[in-house]
Amino acid sequence: MSNAQLILIDKRNQPLKEYLVAVAASDGLQIKGVEVMASPAKGETSLLNAQVIIPPLEDYDFKVPKLVDALLEQLIVEEETLKLAEFIERCSEDDLVRQSLKQSEKRLRKKLEELLKEFCQSEVIDLIRERRNDALYKLKKHSDELKGKKVVCIDIEATNISTDPEADIIQLSACDGHGKPLFNQLINPGYDIPENEKHNITTEMVQNEPSLAQAWDEIHDCLRDADYVLAYSTESDFMYLEKSAEKKMLRFELDYNKWLDVAELSKDLIGALRWHSERMYWFYKTPKLTDAYARILKKPFPGDAHDALADAQATVDLFNEMLQLGKQSQIQEKKKSAAKKEQITNNLFAAAFANAKRK
Structure with missing residues (x-):
């Protein structure tokens, strides 16, 4: 019997900023300190660690389950990209350890979903979608x-x-x-x-x-x-x-x-x-x-x-x-609003962001 499990490590020094959300929306993002760790047992040295890449949110229509799937297809180990199954294979040659790691995947996915919800529930997403719609109309x-x-x-x-x-x-x-x-x-x-x-x-x-x-x-x-x-x-x-x-x-x-x-x-x-x-x-x-x-x-x-x-x-x-x-x-x-709200800044992006927050 093995106690090995997959753990999401989050060593960020500060809460996730919304500017990180915006970057991930188009480019994808690697956050320093956020990793998937294969742990053999509590308190023991990890078998293997992988860097997490947040996928481009728009490519998956901001759907968290799809984003988790994509994230687990591109774990980074020493500049090599591995799928989760390959990552588990790399962790150990012991079948019991591998089986235990696979059984912990559901818990890992839940943690990743919590992380990605921080991205997808941001008001910034509304700004991005509005910009894309304006571009299509133009x-x-x-x-x-x-x-x-x-x-x-x-x-x-x-x-x-x-x-x-x-x-x-x-x-x-x-x-x-x-x-x-x-x-x-x-x-x-x-x-x-x-x-x-x-x-x-x-x-x-x-x-x-x-x-x-x-x-x-x-x-x-x-x-x-x-x-x-x-x-x-x-x-x-x-x-x-x-x-x-x-x-x-x-x-x-x-x-x-x-x-x-x-x-x-x-x-x-x-x-x-x-x-x-x-x-x-x-x-x-x-x-x-x-x-x-x-x-x-x-x-x-x-x-x-x-x-x-x-x-x-x-x-x-x-x-x-x-x-x-x-x-x-x-x-x-878009229909023009009858009552124009007072603009509180001469910065258009700041005004748009403030408006999105009000909504």
Whole structure:
């Protein structure tokens, strides 16, 4: 007879904060000090310990039993992921010990359910759901607005980030709303391209390519004549174009009001809600293009994530899939409240959170 059992160890130094709930809602979360321990008997050294990963709550519709199932499929032992059955097998070669551990699974599940209820019963969950519904309604409207319109999706590679005044464009690529390439142009900046992990473009690759001034008219007019321009982070791409035109004294007739930011739309739809502890406010973290693509299209990101044309085509695929999600949703426009409540803060997230608490 064995007294071995599975125990949930919780060594947190403070109660679970609601900002942890928000992180787990989109990303999953490993909490330091929360482990599953296989104990041979009370007071004896553990057979084996595993780190607990809180699964992404949204992926399981905030259902605690489903979350427990998922959690027990990914116990972490020394950076190796094990299912509970594998964890038990690893604990001991003694069949009686293994059987005793299996018999204690029901009690472990109950403890895990108590832990996960702290996440799923938080007011923050209402904020997340409201944000997702708003995103679907916005996408539903875009689906109607873009019918029959000329859509161009652009992506840019440059020597540095868009806020650097010395940054120069070294690749400009675009496709139409169906992913068909419109242009894919390497640009010679006139100097050696510094190494940069953001792209794979070398000085040798652009030696025989035109300068931005030489390629500008065709690219500029294609963007100007589009009904809508898409980009994954329109602010940076538009800034590259605007600053380059100013620096090189090129004509600039692009209207930012016609640009749609796919990064912002994906942030609303799947972005992780974070708590900024220093500034004391909530904010949504924008997912990377590769992550948003894999999550929404449910398949790996295709091609090279540092190639402008590949990124533009992936952005179109992502956008079209999000439009479908909006179109298929049953989301209706929210009715405006007759009595507007007094806003107690100039921080929108704080106000939304206060409102959720009142409800």
